[in-house]
Amino acid sequence: MSSAATGRPSSALRRVLVPLALAQFICSFAGSNMNVMINDISEDLNTTVQGVQVAITLFLLVMAALMIPAGKLTDRYGRKRCLNVGLAVYGLGALLSAVAPGLPLLIIGNSILEGVGTALLIPPVYILTTMLFSNLASRARAFGTINGMGGIGAATGPLIGGLIATAISWRAAFGFQILVILVIIVLSRRYVRDPVPPDPARPFDAVGAVLSAVGLVLVVLGILAADNNIWLMTGLLVAGILVLAWFFSWVRARERAGKEALLSTALFHNRTSNLGLITQNVQWLVLMGISFVVSAFLQVVRGYNAIQTGLILTASTVGLLLSSLAAERLARRYAQRTLILAGFILTIVGIVLFLALVGLSSGVWAFLPGLFLIGLGIGAMLTPSVNIVQSSFPDHLQGEISGLSRSVSNLGSSLGAAIAGTILVAELTRTPQRSYALALIVLAVIGVGGLVATAKLPAAPAPPAAPSPPGGVSAPDLQET
Known part of the structure; x- marks a missing residue:
């Protein structure tokens, strides 16, 4: 019986999956491991908790802002090439972060270079997975592996980062990232093949790329400014919304003129995909928001070190x-x-239980049941959300939908850190218990919004209607038949 018939991938595909899953793991790890090192980094670099929060949020924001343009570049320059360039840029950023003498270089290395590298390497991970795993059962299994590794990276980031920071230094945590990147580069060169050749003549919408990136950056910076200046916050948010409106107007104008735009508006005509994107955004918003809030509270208020914080998480x-x-x-x-649906319910119940138990007891045990339910719930829904979105479109739109999907997810991560972190930092020194509870309540309310969006999803989403365009060259030794 063939692998396609059984739904199990061939040995060649299983080997391809290893570097792709590791790539998702290390990018998610990078988004959460700094949370447990807030005190260590701020003291070593002579900065503040808010300064470290800005670095964390900017890393997530750069990813979100550049994910759509990077996804589009894969069609022009090739999926594997973009993956390798992204790995190299990410590795350079991790190296600069490891030797940073102050916050500015940490922001250049971690927030900018690692963010750019992640934006370049993540879309190819999802595009290659969708193209190579043509059987729906094996594709679901592959997405399960990759998203599971992403979730594990985000969840174990505090523990692994805490262990390394306590045993050696917070700088060594970036050394760990460099080692993983080197392993991925070796495995990628050996096993990953691009199933469709790139099209160097394919046009790239540079204006659209700038408008989309600037709009997203302004929106998240506006949220970050909430605890400093309400007028600055309002100005940035309004400017961001106007730039994003300009972006969509630009895209529609290019499409009417018969030119290729950065993002096809047809992607937003699929109701199932739109709802799936909302669930992705909320999942990562809640996960990263909770990780930041709990980590900051444990270190700044309770006085726990990095390893103690990581162990609780x-x-x-x-x-x-x-x-x-x-x-x-x-x-x-x-x-x-x-x-x-079950994932959102478990996550919301976990947040409520978390608040109730911590309010009743100051013991470490009070954190554990709620955190466990939150992890259980988020882990249950990461894979089906991605599979719903990616499987709603044919192969020739995978570059665009992968970029959009990852951008929406990473925008959720940056919004989670920005919203929760802003609430926490703004009130922490005056009423820490209240600000901590308020941040979690806000995250729970947002989770309810995700639950409502999920309830509107069809029970059984239809497969993509449009066929892939002719002329593509497959890789028979890797792609399922």
């Missing part, structure tokens, strides 16, 4: 691991919509 890692390991079995028994 391991409760969410355990929950996420359990639901990720069960993802394949759950997908066979339940609809994707059902899994996402």
Whole structure:
């Protein structure tokens, strides 16, 4: 029986999956591991908690702002080439971060270069997975592996980062990232092949790329400015919304003129995909928001060190691991919509339980049940959300939808850190318990919004209607038939 018939990938595809999953792991790890090193970094670099929060949020924001243009570049320069360039830029950023003498160089290395590298390498991960795993069952399994590794990276970032920071230094955590990047480069060169050749003549909408990036940056910077100046916040948010409106107007004008735009407006005509994108955004917003709030509270208010903070956050890692390991079995028994609904419910219940127990007791144990449920819930819904979005479109739109999907997810991450961090930092020195609870309540309310969006998803999304364009060259030794 063939691998396509059984839904199990060939040995060649399983080897391809290793560097792709590792790439998602290290990028998610980078987005969360600094949370447990807030005190160490701020003291070593003579900066503030808010300064470190800005660096963390800017890293996530750069990813979100550049993910759509980077996804489009894969069609012009090739998926594997973009993956390798992204890995190299990311590695350079990690090296600069490891030797940074102050916050400015840390922002250049971590926030900018690692953010740019991630934006370049993540779209190829999802595009290659969608193109190579043509069987729906094996594609779901592949997305489960990649998103599971992404969730594990985000959840174990505090623990691994805390262990390294406590045993050696926070700088060594960036050394760990460099080592993983080198492993991915070696495995990628050996196993990854691009199933479709690039089209160097394909036009690139540079104006659209600038407008989309600037608009997203202004919106998140506006949220970050909330605790400093309400007028600055309002000005940045309004400017960001106007620039994004200009971007969509620009895109529509190019499409009417018969020119290729950065992002096809047809992507937003699919209701199922739109709802799936909302669930992705909310999932990562809640995950990164909770990670930042809990990490900051444990270190700044409770006085725990990096390893103690990481160990407490391991409760969410355990929950996420359990639901990720069960993802394949759950997908066979339940609809994707059902899994996402269950995930949001578990996450919201986890936040409520978290608040209730911490309010009743000052013991470490009070953090654990809520964190476990949060990890269990988020792990259950990461894979079905991505699969719903990616599978809603044919192969020739995978570059665009992958960039949009990853941009929406990373925008959620940056908004989570910005919203929760802004609430926490703004009130922490005056009423820490209240600000901590307020940040989590806001995240729970946003989670309810994700639950409502999920309830509107169809029980069984239809497959993409449009066929892939002719002329593509497949890789028979890798692609399923």
